[in-house]
Amino acid sequence: MAEVATVVRSGPFRHSRPGTSRTWRELMRHPSAVVGGSMIATLLLVALIGPLIAPHDPLAMDLANRFQQPSLMHPFGTDEFGRDVFSRVIYGARISLQVGIVAVGIAGTLGCLLGLVTGYLGGWLDTAGQWVIDVLLAFPGLLLALAITAVLGPGLLNVIIAVGIGALPTYARVMRGQVLALKQEEFIVAARVTGCSTTRILFRHLFPNTLSPIIVLASLGFASAVLAGAALSFIGMGAQPPTPEWGAMLASGREYLRRQWWIAAFPGLAIAFTVLGFNLLGDGLRDALDPHREAG
């Protein structure tokens, strides 16, 4: 028992989870992870150094140069106010990443906390938690986010909150499943027997061992959050003009689709690039973090 106590207090256990170096090796061998990771790295770089590489001010209007076709001066053309679409797409990367990071942050934090606590404590708390998750999951796809946006009103921040809450139940369910599988394991029983507090067991021993599927979910969830945020902006509930948000740009570009296709085409391609990157990375992460996969 003294041995167990020493081990429990010295740090968290790792439960049959692939090591970091093995995960990294697996990721590097996975073509879709490499491609997806490179796409996301490019996107991050564009978002970080956007102001340095954008050739024009994304909000600057130039009515003399409205509806310019893509050219060397304006690689993605200009919109109905003569604004440079390329610069707006570059600045849009920041907004989309912001939507993804904050929405996944809200969903991940609240969802994981709900799943962790209710799954471990069980009893009526678990029954109530499960009911809440089931009720939230009864709203398919964008519906919950739409309803929340209706209550909060249009705006980027409200869309981020709505998308985050809309994704919350999936994290809670996955986390709860992980906790239920792990809470009867010997290392948790040992931690309990040696007098570890519930908070310590939850956050020091259980939580680190449940992270693999959450990381995969977050990567795929990032893609969904970017898509949902853009979709809500597209129907006018998200970012408002003149914010260079991809969904809103697409919505204004559809008015001119017949002749000035570039106004809608490039923001859409930017969304597809981002979502594809996160989906490919998520696929790679799922394989690399799968403990049942043979290490090569």
Place this chain on the structure above:
Amino acid sequence: MQQYLVKRLIAAGAVLFGVTLLVFTMVRLVPGDPVDIMFANQPPPTPEQRAALRRQLGLDLPIYRQYLHFLSRALRGDLGRSFRSKQPVTREILTRLPNTLKLTVASLTVALLTGVSAGILAAVFRGSWIDTATMLLAVLGVSLPSFWLGLMLILLFAVHLGWFPVSGAASWRHLVLPAVTLGVLTSGILARLMRSSLLDELSRDYVRTARAKGLREATILTRHVLRNALIPVVTIVGLQLGQLLSGAVIIEAVFAYPGIGLLAVNALQARDFPLIQGIVLFVAVVYVLVNLAVDLLYCLIDPRVSYA
């Protein structure tokens, strides 16, 4: 089976109760007095009118009685009246429902035909260029923003080629572009699922036995493997039905297709809360019932699933 059915019905009932509670609470959380919201674009009501309206809407009752009032009316199919059109919400929804159902069924057909075939192709030619190309298309399908894809399809097939109309719902030709757009995402999901499910089945002992008996690959696939591999696809199809209903919100807005989705977008933009509340409640209830049906169907088609 009976015990499972009762348990599942109770669970669905509890979820439906939660759904009504959440939808009711959401509308009450909207900042401002509901009467003021009703009169947003009109001259403000007199105090007498305001008091009469509050009584008529039941807003003078305690909150739990308001909920019971809402629930009993909803159970009788009365979801209130639209602020904008002054029509009953149920009538508004039911008028648009056939169009949305047509779109959902058409897009599901597109998704099943393309997704399942692509998944079978990828699994049969595993490791070949066909597999790589099919899976690449599938991941592209789940990554493309549907509202952008819809616009690009309009540009190519409606504006340039003139094969299909840009918007509306007058004939089956109006249905083609929205159905394809909406079906692409589900098709990608089904292709990936079908491939992995088929590969899983192909590695089982009974397939090895069938091969050892000298059965042709085509016979093994069609007579034995395909049926088993389709079981997880059934579950996903059920779940996707709800996703398609909610996905139709954006697609109907792109194609100005007069279904529940377009009604929802218009209601959102006009802050028509009774209509938003009614649509959200309606879609959520349909989704819960579809899931219940799929769960029961799953038990019937797969004897390995326990009723416990």
